[in-house]
Amino acid sequence: MDGPRLLLAKTESPPRAVATRDAYGDALAQLGAEDPDIVVLDADLAKSTKTIKFAERFPERFFEVGIAEQNLMGIAAGLALAGKKPFVSTFAVFGTGRAFEPLRNSIAYPALNVKICLSHAGVTVGEDGGSHQTVEDIALMRSLPNLTVVVPADAVETAQAVRAIHAHHGPVYLRMGRPSVPVIFDAEGYRFRLGRATVLREGRDVALMACGIMVSQALAAAERLAAEGIEALVLNVSTVKPLDEETVCAAAARTGAVVTCEEHSVIGGLGSAVAEVLGERRPTPMERVGIKDVFGESGTWKDLLKARGLTPDDIVSAARRVLRRKAD
C-alpha cells in the first residue's frame, strides 16, 4: 500500500475541488507558450470549456467558429493538414454528436493530429438536463479506429493528460466535466501515462476499475469496503482506448472479481471495454456501475449521481454482488 499511496493527494478537509475543464484551460494556456503550432478552436463556448484562458494569451491562435460544430471539426482538420496542432473544444454532446461525422471522416479516418477536448460530459452537467448530458460519448468515440480516448479523474491528471496528448501524434478525445470535483492526485507523485492504467490502491478481493469522476467514488467505496474487511483494488483506467489490457487482466486475475465504474452508459463505455477484454482473455465475474441505458435529466450534479446510481454506495453494493458470484 505504500507505493500507491504516494500517488494520491493528502486528504484535506474539505478536499480541494477543481473542475477538469479548468485544469484543461490552464494547461492549454501554458502549453501554448511552449509550442507556437498549437491553435485552439471553439464553438461559442470558450467561457465554459475554458479555452478562453488560451484565447486571452494567444488571441491570434484562437479561432471562434461560432455555433457550427461540423465546421469546427472540418476547419481543425484543415489546420492539422497544414501542420498546425489544433485543440478543439465545445460541449461533449455537440462535439461527439452533432459533429460526429466530420470528426469521423475528416479527422479519425485520416488519423489527423487533432485533439478533441470536450467538456460538460456525463450527467454531472446538472441543471441543463438530458439534452446536454452525454451518456453515449465514450461509446461513440471508442468505436472509431485511430482515435485515442482519455477520461481523466481529476484536475491534476487532466493537466498531465493535456501534455501527454499534445506529445502524441494522432487524434485524441479528451473527456472533461463541468463541476468542481475532488483533487485526488498528488501533482508530484502521480504520473499520467497515455495508454496505461494505474493501480491506486492494492487489494485482493475485488477490483474496482474506474475512469473520470468515478475514480474518487471508487476510492471512497474502497474505504467503506475496507471497514467490512473487504480489500478492494482500485484501478484508474484513464485511457479507455487503447485499453491497458495487461493491467486490467492482471487486476482481474489478482482479485477474481471486477466492478467497473463510469459516468456513462453501461453500453459501450469502460464497462463494455473491460468486459470485452476479460470475456476473451480472462473471464471473471463482473458488475458494471454506470448509467443503465437511460438519458439524464435536470438536477444538481450531486443529486444526479445518486439518481443514476453512481455513488460510492452503489459501487459497494455492486462489489458485494460480484463477491457473492465469485464465491459460487
Add this chain to the structure above:
Amino acid sequence: MSYPPDLIKRLQTHAYTIRRHSLIMTTRAASGHPSSSLSMAEIMAALYFHELRVDPRCPDWPERDRFVLSKGHGCPAQFAALAERGFFDRRELLTLRQLGSFLQGHPDLKTPGVEAATGSLGNGISIAVGMALAGKLDRRPWRVYTVIGDGECQEGMVWEAAMAAAHFRLDNLCALLDFNGLETDGPVREIMNPEPLDDKFRAFGWHVVEVDGHDLVQILDALAEARRTAGRPTMIIAHTVKGKGVSFMEHELDWHGKPASPEQLRQALAELDAWAAAAGLEPPPPLDGEA
C-alpha cells in the same frame, strides 16, 4: 485575358485525357462516378496544369498550393489529373477501387498529391477553410482551391464553411462550383432548390464569378480574378454539363454513379476521339489495358 493559343490547346488536351481516363478507370472498376468526373474535366485541367503551384516530385513541398475535392465522388478526374501531372504512374489508374490500391473510391491521403480525405459531401470545403486559415496565420502566399457540387450545396456544412471563409477574410481560398444541375435522385432544382447560388454566396460575403465550366479561357480568367481579389474568398460558379463529351451521358440523370459497360465505353471513347480530332488535339496517352 488573352493566352497563348497553344496553352489553351494543351489544357483542352488534358481535359480530353482526363475524360478518357475517368471513363476507362470507372469501367475497369465497374463502379464510380464517370459523369460527375466528366463535368469537371476542364476545371481539373485548368487547376493542375496551369493554376496550382505543386511539385509532383515533392508532393509535401510546404509552399505548394492545396487542392481539396469537396465533391469527392468526382475523384476519377482528379486522379487522372494527378497521374498526368506526374504524381504517380498512369497505369495505377487502372487499380481504382481495388483492394490494396492507393486509389480509393473517394479521395484519401494514401494517394500522392491528395490533400484531404473527402467523399462525405460538405466536409471538403470546411477542410479547405481550415487550410486557408493556416496559410493566413503563417502569412504564407500559397493558396487553397476546392471544387464543390451543386447538390452538395444542400448540405448545411457548406454554409457553415462559407460563413467562416468570409468571416476570416480568406482571400487565399478559391472554390469552384460544378453547377451541372443534377444530383443523384433528380435535378437539383427539383430535389431541393439551393438557387440562387450566386446571390447566396455573395450574401455570405464571397466574391462570385460565373463562367462556362467547359471554356478554359473563362476558367483561367476567373482563377486570375480570384487571385486578384483581396479581403474575401472567391466562388467561381462553373456552368457545366454532367457527363460532358459523351452523348448518352450528357444531362442524363441515370448516369450518376454508374460506369459505362465495356461496349458503351468503346462508343464513349470513339465520340471523345472524334471530337478531339476535329478540334485538332493531340492523341492522348493511352492507358494500358484500354478497351
